[in-house]
Amino acid sequence: MDELLGGHLRMLREAAATGRLPGRAELDDCRAAGALAAERGASVRALVEAALAMAESVSPTPLPALRRTVSALMEGYENAQRSALRQEEAARREFVDDLLEGRADRLAERAEHFGLRLAETYVVAVARPAAGAAGAAGVAGAGVATAAPAAAPGDGGLAGEAEGTARRIEDALVARFGSHNVLVAVRDGMLVCVAPGSLAVANGEFTHHVRQAFAPGWRVGLGRAHRGPGGVVTSYREGANAIELGDRLGLRAPVLKAADLLVFPVLLRDRAAIEDLVTSVLSPLLEARGGPEPLLATLEAVFASQGNQTAAARRLGVSTRAVTYRLERIRRLTGFSPDDSTQRFTLETAVLGARLLDWPAHPLH
Structure with missing residues (x-):
């Protein structure tokens, strides 16, 4: 930490000697130091405590300068954290798109980063809000899926607040089943849950949270269990098709299993x-x-x-x-x-x- 905060200490000593406050370039250096601390995995508390400890060695302590430098350090740290989160979300969306469309570029390697072991059997559950109705937890304006989901880079009406809904549902599932067992994401105007075929209870838990998050009229389609990356794609399409068939046939059940609807295809x-x-x-x-x-x-x-x-x-x-x-x-x-x-x-x-x-x-x- 000392090598990161060397500039911070020089600014404080100069401010103590001259009374001059740090300028823009010096504060930018502090922001860069804060960002580097975040990238190295240091906690913001450790960063601030180290900065304050250095200030104690300067007499008299220039409090106005200290406030500015610590604020710049924290700003750089927070910016780096937000940037990392955005990059992680972008990587996650890209992975989900590739997984559900069957694009195999380093898929198994990337899947491990998100807790999936693609050699196993997986079941995909697809949840759609009520057609033309707003969800109860920030899913207003959600779109309706088609029988064969089209490749789309974005998620339209379910972006933004609904990403938060997906994260809350995933956090609840991870707390119960572990981070290596479930993946929840927004895709084609729906929430998608990928879970091992051996963990059937996860689908019931996902449906429970969907019931709480969406307004009446929601539907969940459950694909069948299939193995490997191609199996995830197949199960996803089966779940989406089950919802579409339910709409066409006027079925009342909110949860539709592809296995129960095989006669219609x-x-x-x-x-x-x-x-x-x-x-x-x-x-x-x-x-x-x-x-x-x-x-x-x-x-x-x-x-x-x-x-x-x-x-x-x-x-x-x-x-x-x-x-x-x-x-x-x-x-x-x-x-x-x-x-x-x-x-x-x-x-x-x-x-x-x-x-x-x-x-x-x-x-x-």
Whole structure:
């Protein structure tokens, strides 16, 4: 510390002898010394105590000069600390971008710096605030993810205050599970949590903190466990896709598991077949008075209630008689009835396909 504060001591001795206060160049030297102390890992307390101890050797102690030099030392120290934090945040954002996009430039080496061992199996949880609603902990203006997250260098509405939300959630998870087990970051308008597949409880804890941080309407999508850097990318996309599918299908659950939704990507994989099914089975509903939407909603409610028409009526907020009438109308128009097991499966698959394809809002070709 003595070699860092040599200039500080000379300034104090000169001020004691001449009464002249340190000038701009001399104070810049003090700021540089403070920054160097921070880079070497010295504490600010040790820096100030060393500066005050040197001042005791100068008689009489020039208090105005001492105040200026100590202030400059602390300013340089704090500036260096802020710069280091900014660099760390920039490196973190770059690492998260590279990890979730599958760019492999020294990925394993960089992952160790952030506490991840990429040879392990990981699960990615993706949390999205309510669409069009402000979060409860500084996540106002957050964007909505798409089914296949696009590469984007920034995070738009979730920058700034939401970075603080991500840090608070990560601090809570690290306090419980350790720094080598979780990574929380802001990505594509969502919070992303990467945790080992063997630590399933971490996903539940992450969801708990999301519930506290976001306004009602939030959603969490859980990818499946996959191994290696490519597995992290896959799990991330599965989590984001689960949220997108939940929106398309009108699912009510706030937490959606990709493992529970595997049938839907299968349906979409053969788009021509699902379009043909929707058109063949449901297009007659376009002739219904009031349009097809009330009839589609009735089918969804009946399927969600395992065929219980009374429960379906409660879901819809209509009478049981209205549900019975609508189901009969569907049978007459389409020739399919949910009372028949084979026809029920065809109808349910067609309704799911319609929701996935946003039919009839988007006509099929």
